[in-house]
Amino acid sequence: MGTLVDARNIRGVYYTGAKDVVAVDDVSIRVEEGEVLGLAGESGSGKTTLGSIISLIARPPLHVEQGTLEIDGKVQELGGDARIPRTWRGSVVSMLPQGAMNSISPTKRVRHLVWDVMRSHDRRISKEVALDRARERITALGLPVRVLDAYPHQLSGGMKQRVVTIISTLLNPRLLVADEPTSALDVSSQKILIEMLLEMLDQKFMSGVIFVTHDLPVLRTVATKIAVMYQGRVVESGPTQLMVDRPQHPYTKALMSSVLTPEPKYSKIRIEGMSGFDRTSFDAPAVIHS
């Protein structure tokens, strides 16, 4: 298995007028073929910003000051005025948005969006071929074909998220950047969605996933590797098991210990949370496990 995505030296800054906010500060990450990289961190750590830069949808006030993205040996400059070909979005890197609730225009049926996505990438494709492709996918993943005819308001939250996931991967992107796809779902819908994502990865609908979330228990079940972000930097990254069992960096330790698991011992011990830790210790050098 080779390296699928190599994102290097990414720096993303919000130009807010008063003062610039550096949200992503010289971050490099790698995703191997067939792998799910979990991107964890607290609110404001820069994980969503990094996700949107890698999925090529950064726009003002967010400015990418530097960085390159290498996928399958093709190098794309991200910084400054770099022109990113539109067709990269959706077919090379695709996104699964945070608020799938409103991700389909309320006046469009699912099939309208499917058709518009397909024809934006292939001018010669016929409507029938495009819809057949979607039907095939929907059936393969065990959803009813009639969702194609539905308006977004006719789908439940979980179903909408699954439909959006299918649309995001229609063009077989190499990398899927999923930004908090499970946050708005109940636990059983979360489980269904994650199983579907892993199934899609298995069937090579996409070759790798970056899974952005603050939900550590979810990451444990889905991620191959985890990278923890704090204040715009990756402070520690490594295989999931290692990160969960033996975190090295003080911030990772704090983050992992803030997870509550329904085990008897938690009824007796006191939960420290983040306040029990010394924030200055989080500035320790990054720990990168291979």
Next chain:
Amino acid sequence: MALAKYLGRKLAWTIVVFFVALILNFLLPRLIPGNPVDAIVGQIAAGGGAGGEQLQKIHEHYMQEFGLDKPLWEQFLIYVGHVLRGNFGTSFGSYPASVNHLVGQALPWTIAIQLPAIIVGWVIGNVLGALAAFKGGWLDRGAFVGSLFFSSVPPFAFAIILLFVVAVKAGVLPVGGAYSFGLSPELSLTFFGDAITYFWLPFWSLVLVFIGGQAVGMRSMAVYELGTDYVNYNRGLGVRDGITVRYIFRNAMLPQFTGLGLAIAGLITGGLITELVFSYPGLGTLLFNAIGQNDYPVIQAITLLITVAVLLANFTVDVLTGFIDPRIRAAQSGER
């Protein structure tokens, strides 16, 4: 099936509202203090030549002629009976002209000035607003400030300024009326060429205000839509901008569409002040004069016309927005 239910419910409500409005149309003019016959008799008395007893006779005659001596409920029934047969009675103020004739004369002028103004204003306003939102920068700032200005100036003030500058000072266009003295309305090139010079001032005073209002509304709708999740998602999927713009336009259009319907419905009252400023012989002027003379039948006829126009426009807009927006259709027909 759901659609039929939806339309049926809408229609039922429209009919109920129509009858309520019919009653109010009848009652409200009669609440204005004063009696139209008193006014007429007063004029005759002021002219002299008629004694007290004669005046009494004339008064009684008019009261009988207009049916004002009967109790209110009987007057109402007679009124409804006539209206249902399309007869709006005789004008008190311009006796013995029939109301149908007066309204028939004024209506074409109002439509001629308002309908083009509304349609032109709506199209230009929406395109301008959408462009300003998409392009941003100087176009946005200029169009926005300009639109805000025109939409906030009271229409009558704007009409008076236009009248003063263009007609009185510059003398480019005629000051008031609809056609030159000596001509009579007919379908000829000469008459049209003459009437069009009278047309421009009231037309532009309406159009500019309307463009302003529409552009401001459309711009803020489009700006809002630009920031929505679906626009972001479309971008992330590499959907062509041209296609996404169509998504945005469709959603931003919804409230604008309602605005168009209501503007057409408000055609008569919308231009009332403008018609007065330019002495344009439309329904606005007719209504204004009728109110001054307590001319019940004319007031009733015009307010009924307004009611019907508003109801029809609302009904049409409701049905059409139902077609454009699936959520509204679902909510109204109780489907999920």
